[in-house]
Amino acid sequence: MLRVILVEPEGEYNVGFVARLCKNxxxxxxxxxNPRCDLNKALEFSAKGRDxxxxxxVTSTLEEALRDLDLKISTSSIADSxxxxxxxxxxxxxxxxxxxxxxxxxxxxxxxxxxxxEEILMTDIMVHIPANRSYPVLNLSHAVGIVLxxxxxxxxxxxxxxxxxxxx
Amino acid sequence: MLRVILVEPEGEYNVGFVARLCKNxxxxxxxxxNPRCDLNKALEFSAKGRDxxxxxxVTSTLEEALRDLDLKISTSSIADSxxxxxxxxxxxxxxxxxxxxxxxxxxxxxxxxxxxxEEILMTDIMVHIPANRSYPVLNLSHAVGIVLxxxxxxxxxxxxxxxxxxxx
Ligand SMILES: Nc1ncnc2c1ncn2[C@@H]1O[C@H](CSCC[C@H](N)C(=O)O)[C@@H](O)[C@H]1O
Ligand SMILES: Nc1ncnc2c1ncn2[C@@H]1O[C@H](CSCC[C@H](N)C(=O)O)[C@@H](O)[C@H]1O
Ligand SMILES: Nc1ncnc2c1ncn2[C@@H]1O[C@H](CSCC[C@H](N)C(=O)O)[C@@H](O)[C@H]1O
Numbered sequence: 001m002l003r004v005i006l007v008e009p010e011g012e013y014n015v016g017f018v019a020r021l022c023k024n025x026x027x028x029x030x031x032x033x034n035p036r037c038d039l040n041k042a043l044e045f046s047a048k049g050r051d052x053x054x055x056x057x058v059t060s061t062l063e064e065a066l067r068d069l070d071l072k073i074s075t076s077s078i079a080d081s082x083x084x085x086x087x088x089x090x091x092x093x094x095x096x097x098x099x100x101x102x103x104x105x106x107x108x109x110x111x112x113x114x115x116x117x118e119e120i121l122m123t124d125i126m127v128h129i130p131a132n133r134s135y136p137v138l139n140l141s142h143a144v145g146i147v148l149x150x151x152x153x154x155x156x157x158x159x160x161x162x163x164x165x166x167x168x
Numbered sequence: 169m170l171r172v173i174l175v176e177p178e179g180e181y182n183v184g185f186v187a188r189l190c191k192n193x194x195x196x197x198x199x200x201x202n203p204r205c206d207l208n209k210a211l212e213f214s215a216k217g218r219d220x221x222x223x224x225x226v227t228s229t230l231e232e233a234l235r236d237l238d239l240k241i242s243t244s245s246i247a248d249s250x251x252x253x254x255x256x257x258x259x260x261x262x263x264x265x266x267x268x269x270x271x272x273x274x275x276x277x278x279x280x281x282x283x284x285x286e287e288i289l290m291t292d293i294m295v296h297i298p299a300n301r302s303y304p305v306l307n308l309s310h311a312v313g314i315v316l317x318x319x320x321x322x323x324x325x326x327x328x329x330x331x332x333x334x335x336x
Binding site for chain 2: 013017020021023024025026045047048129130131132135136137138139141142145146149152153156157
């Protein structure tokens with residue numbers, strides 16, 4: 001079971017695109033904590049992910065959105081800052097083996113300021129998508145797309161179809 | 169050398185997000201064929217990818233945008249339709265080995281109707297991102313993000329850091 005959780009998203013296009021991505025990559029649930037944009041306008045960007053907008057669960061706190069989950073994963077554009085264990089992160093392709101048979105939640109932060117330390121501390125692990133060291137900050141829905149793509153690849157394609165071998 | 173080419177993009181948010189992704193994943197050039205939206209409005213969505221918008225090359229035909237390239241790659245949400253060789257496709261992680269030492273162009277289509285058959289025929293290979301069989305149609309900039317991420321991973325991370333082995 002895979003739940004995508006957006007914390008206080010600010011852009012309706014991002015919310016709509018995430019709903020579409022949930023459909024593209026066969027997510028089970030979309031939760032939004034305290035939305036800061038108009039969810040009706042988000043519909044316009046959701047294309048055939050419309051049903052995720054229609055059944056979206058809105059909560060007022062992250063705690064509620066994390067209830068009942070076995071594995072809680074936060075995401076950040078900042079990886080492995082030295083001396084800050086809170087920021088020790090995993091790449092997206094390593095989380096799949098941890099997800100097996102676990103009700104999993106993926107938590108994504110605000111466009112403006114990401115997730116707070118307190119929010120990150122509520123999760124078990126943190127995922128960072130590696131990118132340009134001088135600018136690894138992806139737009140919210142593009143980060144969601146890449147993480148969901150990696151999970152989908154590992155869970156829906158047979159071995160040998162998922163990418164280059166480590167020795168390449 | 170990696171060039172991203174958008175053919176007649178219709179949404180300014182998509183163009184801006186692609187400029188940002190070009191920065192995130194260290195692309196060399198952004199070309200736009202006959203834009204159908206306001207490139208000034210796109211700036212708003214480009215964040216620190218702003219310089220890609222400032223140096224964008226606008227052409228009136230795809231032919232011009234493909235000039236000087238050694239390897240031309242089209243993209244499509246439709247894969248391997250039986251009986252239509254035009255649509256035989258590769259997944260994104262397989263193109264990297266072909267790109268070595270080649271000036272490469274990645275061609276992405278219109279939000280509304282993708283690329284025409286004629287445009288696909290101007291390329292050497294076609295890439296399809298695998299996704300939900302009943303709805304594999306990604307939004308334009310999210311498709312760009314995933315293809316660029318796969319290429320970046322293969323070219324910037326050492327073996328063993330790029331994902332699961334085929335035997336897993
Ligand atoms: N490279 C990356 N890896 C993982 N998640 C990322 C990412 N880039 C962006 N995101 C996701 O997109 C969200 C919005 S980007 C937040 C940027 C903000 N300026 C900050 O300093 O945090 C982030 O909270 C995270 O969920
Ligand atoms: N998905 C695809 N779309 C278009 N052409 C493809 C293709 N996959 C392979 N091709 C190759 O491209 C050829 C058609 S177009 C020709 C393109 C190339 N510049 C050339 O001069 O050969 C086909 O004969 C086929 O061999
Ligand atoms: N699964 C996928 N794999 C590769 N490219 C994709 C993709 N989904 C979308 N794209 C890219 O995003 C562009 C816009 S989506 C185009 C959809 C259009 N309704 C059609 O029928 O073609 C496509 O032209 C392609 O460049």
